Amino acid sequence: MGQLAELISKYHVALAFWMTIKLTVFGGLGALIIGTLVAIFRVAPINVLRWIGTGYVNIIRNTPLTLIVFFFAFGVLNTLNISLADQQSPTSIADNNFRWGVVALSVYHASFVAEALRSGVNTVPQGQAEAARAIGLSFLPSLTQIILPQAFRGAIAPLGNTLVALTKNTTVVSTIGVAEISYQMKNMIEFSPQLLYAIFLLVAICFVVLTLPVGALFTYLSRRLAVQR
């Protein structure tokens, strides 16, 4: 046990855990914003926008996250030299990797958010949309005031699933050197292989601690906020 405690402080596990949480929160916010936009595109009355939305979802959802992360880190950042951080600052490399990692997570999970919202839109009865049009609301007002609020409430369960998946997928960002928890797991095991099981359990429990409450909260919310029909 003492050895494990030593490892935990030596490899800054608490910091790595915090990094995982930060990636989840920022990635989740980004995915929600992009995903909502894509979902609006997918139900818009304009063909071109619908095609863009459908294309986005089909392309992004069928590409491995590993490839998307690489694309932003090696392609956009290293090859095209597009930086998201102050090049002068001492931590610019770490900042850049973190920020592009968040972008990759947002872009990838946005497609799942969009699908969740679209299934939420499908839970809203036809009569709601008809009533909205009957009182003279055009597409955007009826969407933002009548449909989307109900769609969000109907989409809470799949949105929760997306958030849990996002939490687990933050591990992929370790490939580009963001020091989150699986990155440190690798280092710890290579440093002291005799503690393999303890280290694995520690990391696994970290994720159980992160995902179980989120799952439970969203299950509770989806029951609590579901539109009573």
Next chain:
Amino acid sequence: MTAPTTVLFDAPGPKARVRHLIIGIVGLVVLLLILGLVIRGLANPRNNQLTAEKWSPFLQPSTWLDYLLPGLLSTLKAAGLAIVLSLVFGILLGIGRLSKIRVVSMVSGVFVEFFRSVPVLVMMLFAYYFALYVLHLASNQPFFGVVVGLVFYNSSVIAELIRSGVGSLPSGQREAGLAVGLTEGQAMWSILLPQAITAMLPSLISQLVVVLKDTALGYIIGYYDLVRGGQTFSTNFGNLIPTMLVMAAMFIVINYALTRIAQGVEHSLQRRGRAGGQPDESLPGELTQPPVVAQL
């Protein structure tokens, strides 16, 4: 192009049609502008990614025969083995969760819940180091890591699918089995399970997409998959971005085809009136493919 399921807008009149046309054109222009900026970025002389020398290697057979196809083959190999093993363990776990014996269902339940909350990558890392330090495998540790990591996670997902599939069957099925003198186990294996698997077939095919995408994580533990092959190849020509685009296209084509097959199977099942229930949405965990809604 079928009509959207919920029509959120009236049939456009002449003014609206003009407006839609204008917005559509603006949208198209913005999209083209973004693409143009990307292409300009790629063509920037400092890191020119658009020249013939960066793209022509894709016309040479050696590129495909030495790097991309072996990579794709090992990706498919790992994914195929993983899905077969996951099916076997998933069915056992799913039946375990439905078992009347309290201990069995408890253990299966804990196992499933635990491995659904642990990221696949963490499982892969563990399995890889397990092969390295505990089993002392002489070779193929990455392959072992990839497959075992995928199997633990996906068998948990399939167990849930089986459970909800059996749960969605009418209760009369089991009772009829018991009535003709089958035991609980026989009724499960010969009546409930075949129907559940048929009903869950679309979701199982969709799970294949998830497995294929997750195989790309094997790159991280040094498995020579498609991504690794592409990266090795791109170091020869400095054409990382073109290679990534080609690899992404390969993944997209395969996965999109699988998704369409899943949808086709679902429609044919619906026509036969044997469509399965969706997996229980209230369970936290993985991204199952969302319910198939009318294609816009």
